[in-house]
Amino acid sequence: MSDLILREQLLTSFQTLKSDFMASLDDAKKLDSEFQKAQKTFAVRMDSHIRQAQKRLPEENPLSSQIDGILSAISDTDKAWQANLASYDKGLSFRQDFQDSLLVFVFGKVKSGKSSLGNYIAWGHTDPSENLKSSVPISLQPEYFTAANTNVVNGDADDEAKHRREFRVGATEATSSIQGFRLPGLTWVDSPGLHSVTGSNGKLAQEYVAHADLILYIMNSAAPGRASDLKEIKELKSKGKETLILITGSDINEEDWDDELGEIVTRVQMKSKETRQMQREYIAKELEDIDSNDILSNSARYAQEHLTDPKEMQNSGMVQLFSRLHSISQNQGVQIKRAVPMTNFSNFLDKCRKELQPYTKLTNDLDAEIAHLESSVPKVMARYTREAQKEMYAIIDDTFNSLENYRDDDEQMNQELRYARRSWNDKLQQVIGIALENGLADITKELKHAVDNTWYSASLELPNFSIEKVTEQIPDGQVNGTKKRNSGWGGLGGLVAGGVAGFMLGGPAGAFLGSSLAGGAGSMAGSAFGSDAKLKTKTIELNVGDNLESLKKQLRDSYASVVKTVIEDESKKVLTSTLAEMRTVTLLVATELREVNERVEAMKALSLQKIIKNGV
Amino acid sequence: MTAKDSMASADLDVLLKQASDILARKQGQDKPVIAVWGMMNAGKSYLLNMLTHHYNAEYFPTKDTRETAQLKQFEGESYIFLDTPGLDAHDADDQVAMDGAAKADVVLFVHQPKGELEKIELDFLKQLKESFGVYAEKNIVLVISKADAESLEKIEQIEQKVLEQCHLHLGFAPESFLISGTRFHKGIQQHKDGLVKASHLQELKQHIETLGIDVRAVREERIRHVQNTLLLEISAAEEALNDEKLQLEDNLYWNFARFNDAMLSLDLSMTLKKVEYMNERILGE
Numbered sequence: 001m002s003d004l005i006l007r008e009q010l011l012t013s014f015q016t017l018k019s020d021f022m023a024s025l026d027d028a029k030k031l032d033s034e035f036q037k038a039q040k041t042f043a044v045r046m047d048s049h050i051r052q053a054q055k056r057l058p059e060e061n062p063l064s065s066q067i068d069g070i071l072s073a074i075s076d077t078d079k080a081w082q083a084n085l086a087s088y089d090k091g092l093s094f095r096q097d098f099q100d101s102l103l104v105f106v107f108g109k110v111k112s113g114k115s116s117l118g119n120y121i122a123w124g125h126t127d128p129s130e131n132l133k134s135s136v137p138i139s140l141q142p143e144y145f146t147a148a149n150t151n152v153v154n155g156d157a158d159d160e161a162k163h164r165r166e167f168r169v170g171a172t173e174a175t176s177s178i179q180g181f182r183l184p185g186l187t188w189v190d191s192p193g194l195h196s197v198t199g200s201n202g203k204l205a206q207e208y209v210a211h212a213d214l215i216l217y218i219m220n221s222a223a224p225g226r227a228s229d230l231k232e233i234k235e236l237k238s239k240g241k242e243t244l245i246l247i248t249g250s251d252i253n254e255e256d257w258d259d260e261l262g263e264i265v266t267r268v269q270m271k272s273k274e275t276r277q278m279q280r281e282y283i284a285k286e287l288e289d290i291d292s293n294d295i296l297s298n299s300a301r302y303a304q305e306h307l308t309d310p311k312e313m314q315n316s317g318m319v320q321l322f323s324r325l326h327s328i329s330q331n332q333g334v335q336i337k338r339a340v341p342m343t344n345f346s347n348f349l350d351k352c353r354k355e356l357q358p359y360t361k362l363t364n365d366l367d368a369e370i371a372h373l374e375s376s377v378p379k380v381m382a383r384y385t386r387e388a389q390k391e392m393y394a395i396i397d398d399t400f401n402s403l404e405n406y407r408d409d410d411e412q413m414n415q416e417l418r419y420a421r422r423s424w425n426d427k428l429q430q431v432i433g434i435a436l437e438n439g440l441a442d443i444t445k446e447l448k449h450a451v452d453n454t455w456y457s458a459s460l461e462l463p464n465f466s467i468e469k470v471t472e473q474i475p476d477g478q479v480n481g482t483k484k485r486n487s488g489w490g491g492l493g494g495l496v497a498g499g500v501a502g503f504m505l506g507g508p509a510g511a512f513l514g515s516s517l518a519g520g521a522g523s524m525a526g527s528a529f530g531s532d533a534k535l536k537t538k539t540i541e542l543n544v545g546d547n548l549e550s551l552k553k554q555l556r557d558s559y560a561s562v563v564k565t566v567i568e569d570e571s572k573k574v575l576t577s578t579l580a581e582m583r584t585v586t587l588l589v590a591t592e593l594r595e596v597n598e599r600v601e602a603m604k605a606l607s608l609q610k611i612i613k614n615g616v
Numbered sequence: 617m618t619a620k621d622s623m624a625s626a627d628l629d630v631l632l633k634q635a636s637d638i639l640a641r642k643q644g645q646d647k648p649v650i651a652v653w654g655m656m657n658a659g660k661s662y663l664l665n666m667l668t669h670h671y672n673a674e675y676f677p678t679k680d681t682r683e684t685a686q687l688k689q690f691e692g693e694s695y696i697f698l699d700t701p702g703l704d705a706h707d708a709d710d711q712v713a714m715d716g717a718a719k720a721d722v723v724l725f726v727h728q729p730k731g732e733l734e735k736i737e738l739d740f741l742k743q744l745k746e747s748f749g750v751y752a753e754k755n756i757v758l759v760i761s762k763a764d765a766e767s768l769e770k771i772e773q774i775e776q777k778v779l780e781q782c783h784l785h786l787g788f789a790p791e792s793f794l795i796s797g798t799r800f801h802k803g804i805q806q807h808k809d810g811l812v813k814a815s816h817l818q819e820l821k822q823h824i825e826t827l828g829i830d831v832r833a834v835r836e837e838r839i840r841h842v843q844n845t846l847l848l849e850i851s852a853a854e855e856a857l858n859d860e861k862l863q864l865e866d867n868l869y870w871n872f873a874r875f876n877d878a879m880l881s882l883d884l885s886m887t888l889k890k891v892e893y894m895n896e897r898i899l900g901e
Contacts, residue, residue, distance in 0.1 A: 111731030222730050222765070223657040225681055226704045253764050255799055257810040264799070264814055266764075275680045282681035 010322045014185030028341035042596045053585040091344025098211040108218030113248030115167030120300040147178035215243045221250040225283040251299035346607035367586035369450035374579040381571045384435035389560040400552045628853040648829040651720030656702025658726040659761035662797040732777040749837045758792035
């Protein structure tokens with residue numbers, strides 16, 4: 001193996017790992033701040049569009065309260081959506097110890113040498129002195145923590161490792177809690193054993209196992225491959241985690257008798273190569289399907305006595321462990337871990353995109369419904385116009401039937417016509433009023449229907465948001481109730497009255513006086529009417545008596561034309577233009593949504609790119 | 617189902633066989649059997665090699681992994697030495713080791729100084745103590761092996777802790793020895809008395825001598841214990857069998873209850889019909 005490394009190099013490589021992790025987190029955070037900006041811009045612009053539109057709504061317009069309700073509903077939908085987004089945890093962090101570093105979870109029996117090894121990794125010594133600890137630079141000082149304490153007999157006191165900043169390695173004490181230490185880029189966690197942990201500790205241990213990049217199973221060379229150890233390893237292996245079996249304490253005390261001193265002299269030696277290999281082979285055989293590379297013999301004690309001798313360091317097996325840890329830090333699992341915040345954020349963007357879909361659909365559907373309604377206004381009004389015209393024809397025809405009797409009496413005829421005109425004008429006002437009423441009732445009803453439909457079909461899954469609330473805000477159509485009706489068409493009475501007044505003065509009056517309407521005097525619509533309703537005037541020649549039929553026809557046409565024009569004009573002003581106004585809002589909202597969706601898509605693409613770049 | 621198939625009766629069969637085995641056991645005037653017992657790799661075989669003077673060639677093979685899987689004995693001048701498989705090396709080994717311990721008159725419980733006694737060791741020791749009855753305190757001897765593996769200070773710390781554990785869990789603290797087989801071996805081979813002395817092996821030997829083992833008494837005590845245990849287990853099995861029988865009878869009764877009801881009503885209706893028929897005949901005449 002050419003890439004054998006020592007503890008210092010390993011720690012350096014972990015520091016690099018840590019900065020890689022931090023860089024990944026930064027990337028995710030940057031993207032999130034961009035997202036937040038986009039979200040905020042969207043919110044502000046939406047709010048502004050809606051408020052502007054509400055401000056533009058004419059107070060006296062009968063559709064105003066309905067449109068206002070729709071706008072409020074859109075605004076509420078938007079707020080609910082924003083609140084929903086805010087409620088998500090974007091996962092823009094590493095979970096401490098589980099995700100922010102290479103996690104090594106150490107298993108093994110009490111006294112198997114777990115603590116000695118942990119101390120060796122942390123401090124370079126199995127039983128570090130205070131002097132040694134204080135000589136380690138701050139940046140490389142391990143930070144100890146205790147997760148939970150099981151009530152094992154002879155267990156250590158709560159947080160003992162934390163206070164002492166090392167694992168206990170006494171002759172008889174046992175480690176009973178999940179405890180560990182952090183070095184930059186490395187989290188080392190010591191387990192009291194799969195079967196010794198219960199309750200909350202057990203759950204935590206499982207979680208550590210799930211997040212571990214390496215499970216280190218430690219057996220002591222004094223009794224390697226015990227049945228209970230093998231059982232536990234098989235169970236751990238079944239979780240599909242990268243597992244390394246370490247036969248610690250693969251050393252012996254070589255003793256001799258010093259005759260001069262009269263005492264025993266001791267020297268630590270590695271167990272013979274053959275013995276170490278035999279132990280590894282025995283375990284490999286018992287575990288059946290295990291790679292012999294996944295079993296290492298080592299001795300921390302030997303390693304610490306030969307710190308400066310590369311050959312003996314390798315002999316100690318410690319260098320191989322370091323190399324293994326180093327290679328794991330470069331592997332895919334750790335890369336995936338590194339990308340965790342970006343992956344979380346990427347998933348968040350997915351959720352966001354998914355929720356934008358019904359939102360967008362809602363806006364588009366609403367827009368389509370209103371557009372449809374807008375185009376249907378003339379059709380609806382045309383129907384009522386025809387009805388109104390029919391009524392006008394009926395009253396005019398009636399009058400002319402009775403006029404037959406006065407065919408020879410011009411004076412009488414004119415007298416009768418004058419009376420008749422008064423009632424025609426009353427009727428005109430009445431029929432236009434009714435037509436507009438009915439048309440408005442139809443349109444408001446359809447508008448409510450359209451809004452109901454779109455909100456129901458949008459299937460927005462938003463918290464604290466109900467469709468009932470949306471439709472409640474939209475008042476029912478103004479079908480019944482005279483009070484509403486009057487307020488609905490506030491300007492109508494005066495308008496029609498004005499039209500009739502003009503007709504009275506200008507048109508027929510002149511005709512009656514001079515038996516014919518000459519020049520511009522016979523204008524159907526008076527100036528007051530004309531300027532209001534923008535009627536085209538036309539010259540009518542009346543030849544009373546002889547031209548009674550023709551007069552009747554002309555009057556019918558004139559009144560029909562007034563009905564049509566006034567209704568057309570009024571409905572255009574009151575209904576069509578308001579609906580068009582509403583549409584400008586829905587179109588704006590749709591545009592905003594499209595823009596924000598495009599930005600989210602772009603961010604999603606960027607996040608994927610970053611995740612891939614991180615080597616996953 | 618037949619009684620033979622039932623769990624309780626299967627248990628009883630095993631127990632009865634054990635009982636006849638015990639009754640057939642030879643009560644001979646054998647030499648005392650000294651067995652080593654303990655976890656795998658505790659150093660049991662190595663210790664026996666030293667105790668039986670196998671310095672150059674191992675009689676009891678040793679290895680740094682699981683080695684002894686069967687009982688193996690060596691008959692010396694005054695004792696029979698029995699090697700047993702290490703505990704927790706292999707599930708099958710544990711039973712063999714239990715059988716070995718059952719045959720022993722003295723058990724040297726070997727513990728290597730990797731901390732105090734583990735729970736599994738304590739559990740085995742408790743069973744062993746039970747089986748020795750009144751001889752437990754005397755005839756179970758604690759050997760802390762591989763005393764060379766740690767500093768004396770640590771070894772003594774471990775010994776003290778282990779004795780405390782024994783006191784707490786077994787009710788007595790056995791005689792204990794801090795043995796280093798390798799020291800003894802090297803001392804003998806290189807004629808270094810200092811090492812031999814520091815191995816404490818001679819002290820263990822002397823202790824065994826002073827035990828003055830009354831083979832007949834120990835075995836009677838142990839058999840008596842096994843018999844008592846068996847008797848208890850047999851009566852428990854008997855009780856279980858009885859429960860099973862009651863349960864069966866109960867099931868039988870309930871399963872037949874509807875049939876019996878039906879038969880009863882059939883019987884009743886037959887009687888009624890008969891009465892009707894008789895009446896008609898009388899009236900008809």
